Structure formats: structure tokens, C-alpha cells
Amino acid sequence: MYKFLITIQLQPDTRDKILAAAAPVQAQTRQEAGCIAYDFFTCTDDPDRLVFIECFESKAAHEWHCEQDYTKTFIAFHEQFHLSLTFEVILM
Numbered sequence: 001m002y003k004f005l006i007t008i009q010l011q012p013d014t015r016d017k018i019l020a021a022a023a024p025v026q027a028q029t030r031q032e033a034g035c036i037a038y039d040f041f042t043c044t045d046d047p048d049r050l051v052f053i054e055c056f057e058s059k060a061a062h063e064w065h066c067e068q069d070y071t072k073t074f075i076a077f078h079e080q081f082h083l084s085l086t087f088e089v090i091l092m
Contacts, residue, residue: 001036002059003090006052014081015048025074029054032068034061 010018022040029038036055043049056062065071 001055001057002062003036003053003055005086005088005090006054007086007088008050008052008078009046009083009085010048010050011081011083012048015042015050018050018078018081021074021077025070028068028070029065032061032065034058034064 008018019040019042026038026040029035034057036057038052038054040050040052043051054062056065
């Protein structure tokens with residue numbers, strides 16, 4: 001299993017744009033054969049911080065996910081609104 005957290009600190013007043021774009025990507029990702037879970041949350045103490053929790057059957061399944069056009073498009077869209085991004089792998 002390949003599980004990780006992505007924490008994104010956003011520029012002020014950009015969260016709603018990201019969340020609107022994230023919902024269709026979430027639906028598509030959850031349809032992928034190797035996807036176990038794909039969820040995102042707004043931090044309660046900072047509305048400009050998003051946390052994505054993703055779990056795939058393997059690192060290869062995640063790599064396949066990253067090659068999909070909808071994934072690439074979503075990443076390119078939200079990167080313009082980042083102040084910072086942290087990617088943390090969770091060891092099980």
C-alpha cells in the first residue's frame with residue numbers, strides 16, 4: 001500500500017477555486033483500479049490550508065494516476081495558487 005498526505009498552503013481567497021476543481025478529479029481518481037482512497041479536507045484552524053489524503057494499492061498505481069491528463073491538468077491548475085506544498089509518505 002502507498003499512502004501519503006499532501007498539505008497545501010494556499011494564497012488567500014483561492015480555496016474555493018481549488019475545491020471546485022478537485023471534486024471532479026476526486027471522482028475520476030476513485031474510479032482508478034489502484035485507488036483505495038482519495039480525500040481532501042480544509043483545515044479547521046486555517047481555511048487556506050488543504051490536506052489531501054491519498055491511498056493507492058502500490059507506488060506504481062500512484063505513478064499511473066499521475067500520468068493521467070485529468071491529474072496533470074489539476075496539478076497545473078492548483079500549483080499557481082500555492083504558497084507551499086508538503087508531500088509526506090505514511091509508512092504502514
